[in-house]
Amino acid sequence: MRLFYAMTTQELVQQIHEKKSFLCIGLDVDLNKIPPHLLKEEDPIFAFNKAIIDATHHLCVAYKPNTAFYEAYGLKGWKALEKTIVYLNENHPEIFTIADAKRGDIGNTSTMYAKAFFEDLAFDSVTVAPYMGKDSVEPFLAFENKHTIMLALTSNQGAFDFQTKTVEGKQLYKQVLETSKSWKNSENLMYVVGATKAEYFSEIRQIIPNSFLLVPGVGAQGGNLQDVCKYGMNAQVGLLINSSRGIIYASTESDFAQAATEKAKALQQQMKLILEA
Amino acid sequence: MRLFYAMTTQELVQQIHEKKSFLCIGLDVDLNKIPPHLLKEEDPIFAFNKAIIDATHHLCVAYKPNTAFYEAYGLKGWKALEKTIVYLNENHPEIFTIADAKRGDIGNTSTMYAKAFFEDLAFDSVTVAPYMGKDSVEPFLAFENKHTIMLALTSNQGAFDFQTKTVEGKQLYKQVLETSKSWKNSENLMYVVGATKAEYFSEIRQIIPNSFLLVPGVGAQGGNLQDVCKYGMNAQVGLLINSSRGIIYASTESDFAQAATEKAKALQQQMKLILEA
Numbered sequence: 001m002r003l004f005y006a007m008t009t010q011e012l013v014q015q016i017h018e019k020k021s022f023l024c025i026g027l028d029v030d031l032n033k034i035p036p037h038l039l040k041e042e043d044p045i046f047a048f049n050k051a052i053i054d055a056t057h058h059l060c061v062a063y064k065p066n067t068a069f070y071e072a073y074g075l076k077g078w079k080a081l082e083k084t085i086v087y088l089n090e091n092h093p094e095i096f097t098i099a100d101a102k103r104g105d106i107g108n109t110s111t112m113y114a115k116a117f118f119e120d121l122a123f124d125s126v127t128v129a130p131y132m133g134k135d136s137v138e139p140f141l142a143f144e145n146k147h148t149i150m151l152a153l154t155s156n157q158g159a160f161d162f163q164t165k166t167v168e169g170k171q172l173y174k175q176v177l178e179t180s181k182s183w184k185n186s187e188n189l190m191y192v193v194g195a196t197k198a199e200y201f202s203e204i205r206q207i208i209p210n211s212f213l214l215v216p217g218v219g220a221q222g223g224n225l226q227d228v229c230k231y232g233m234n235a236q237v238g239l240l241i242n243s244s245r246g247i248i249y250a251s252t253e254s255d256f257a258q259a260a261t262e263k264a265k266a267l268q269q270q271m272k273l274i275l276e277a
Numbered sequence: 278m279r280l281f282y283a284m285t286t287q288e289l290v291q292q293i294h295e296k297k298s299f300l301c302i303g304l305d306v307d308l309n310k311i312p313p314h315l316l317k318e319e320d321p322i323f324a325f326n327k328a329i330i331d332a333t334h335h336l337c338v339a340y341k342p343n344t345a346f347y348e349a350y351g352l353k354g355w356k357a358l359e360k361t362i363v364y365l366n367e368n369h370p371e372i373f374t375i376a377d378a379k380r381g382d383i384g385n386t387s388t389m390y391a392k393a394f395f396e397d398l399a400f401d402s403v404t405v406a407p408y409m410g411k412d413s414v415e416p417f418l419a420f421e422n423k424h425t426i427m428l429a430l431t432s433n434q435g436a437f438d439f440q441t442k443t444v445e446g447k448q449l450y451k452q453v454l455e456t457s458k459s460w461k462n463s464e465n466l467m468y469v470v471g472a473t474k475a476e477y478f479s480e481i482r483q484i485i486p487n488s489f490l491l492v493p494g495v496g497a498q499g500g501n502l503q504d505v506c507k508y509g510m511n512a513q514v515g516l517l518i519n520s521s522r523g524i525i526y527a528s529t530e531s532d533f534a535q536a537a538t539e540k541a542k543a544l545q546q547q548m549k550l551i552l553e554a
Binding site for chain 2: 030161
């Protein structure tokens with residue numbers, strides 16, 4: 001996050017090499033899972049996020065709050081989301097911030113979503129869904145030095161319901177990747193590809209060799225870091241590996257921040273080895 | 278909205294016959310488009326919604342705030358959304374309420390979205406996107422007497438990018454309709470089908486004869502009410518026709534509420550004729 005709270009891909013790549021990490025930490029705060037002593041805080045969600053950020057920011061290059069976990073708590077949740085992004089932007093401008101919102105709507109409505117996440121909340125990027133096509137995504141792409149991360153192949157079982165079905169000779173997620181390359185300002189696109197499907201990365205890289213991929217599914221969902229890197233990494237690294245529950249809920253006791261540091265460090269150390277190889 | 282702020286399909290159908298209307302009004306509040314004198318109000322968004330609801334509730338059976346227009350204004354916007362749904366639930370419990378949010382995520386995350394819209398905000402229904410498949414939608418379907426309205430064929434140009442492409446011998450939106458019928462609690466599903474594609478309704482009705490369809494695109498987007506009803510109506514009516522901009526921005530002067538009444542009345546009168554035919 002630099003000029004006008006924006007971050008170029010080059011700056012992100014530089015951060016990856018400086019920190020020897022391409023780790024993204026998912027801030028999916030569930031009040032039933034955080035250490036009970038935090039519930040006494042005025043804003044338990046933000047208190048938890050701040051502690052996690054303070055304990056892990058040197059080991060990761062990105063944070064990704066999933067909006068569902070904030071909306072579930074209504075106004076208090078949205079306020080905690082706002083405080084979290086302000087805290088990140090003010091204290092860690094080198095961090096790439098992702099609003100995991102999976103939005104998408106008709107053109108004028110997508111513009112409102114883009115304003116919500118790029119302007120009002122000042123995130124560097126937002127995740128979007130492709131189902132409604134070009135005019136539902138291009139309003140996001142119109143924002144300079146902001147990044148739009150589109151769902152391609154997700155990490156869940158439901159990915160096999162439609163995404164991997166064959167559309168005119170090609171699997172739907174490949175059609176999505178291919179088609180999106182022709183959209184206006186497509187250089188601002190990144191894609192979500194689940195780590196649970198590491199064998200798909202080679203073919204994905206044939207379609208979008210240069211794009212960054214946001215990769216959920218390492219950890220709790222069972223994806224393998226080495227496999228993802230083997231098939232998915234490009235010359236600019238091109239990967240942001242997300243872990244949420246595996247790091248932030250490593251402990252639910254008073255040592256939760258320390259436990260998060262250790263889990264993040266373990267992943268960062270593996271990434272360091274991969275980057276140096 | 279009755280027991281625990283829930284509404285059955287039967288109650289919705291009854292409302293349609295009592296009001297002789299299957300009109301849904303989209304509350305897509307853009308502060309650049311509302312009458313300037315409202316900007317002096319403490320909460321201009323809610324003031325606008327309240328005036329529109331007071332002026333039109335006898336002519337429609339549903340209201341549909343699109344969340345993008347609230348999120349774009351941050352905390353103030355989310356608060357206005359909350360006040361709007363509370364106002365509707367407390368003053369017009371006979372109204373069917375739709376959170377047009379187009380959400381969808383992996384299972385545990387979709388559960389948080391469902392809690393946000395069904396429990397925290399107490400909407401009767403929420404719109405969802407199908408791209409992530411079964412386990413991204415079933416968490417919404419698990420809520421009794423709540424309704425999940427899934428995107429099938431949308432009203433925008435981008436619908437032709439993926440939705441109408443052929444997947445294993447059948448267009449994607451038809452695969453979505455067909456596949457979703459086997460999901461758990463699929464009786465809680467409704468579908469979004471755009472009015473701009475009236476010629477598609479006959480084939481859609483062959484797949485889902487009994488489901489309710491939420492139909493955007495009449496009015497500003499150019500869809501035709503008669504054609505939609507001709508091909509899309511079923512024995513239980515089965516249609517909610519949405520109009521947003523055409524009603525709520527009929528005038529941007531001090532007579533905006535009266536103008537909204539007139540536009541809503543014109544649509545309701547057409548619907549009355551169709552219901553009586």
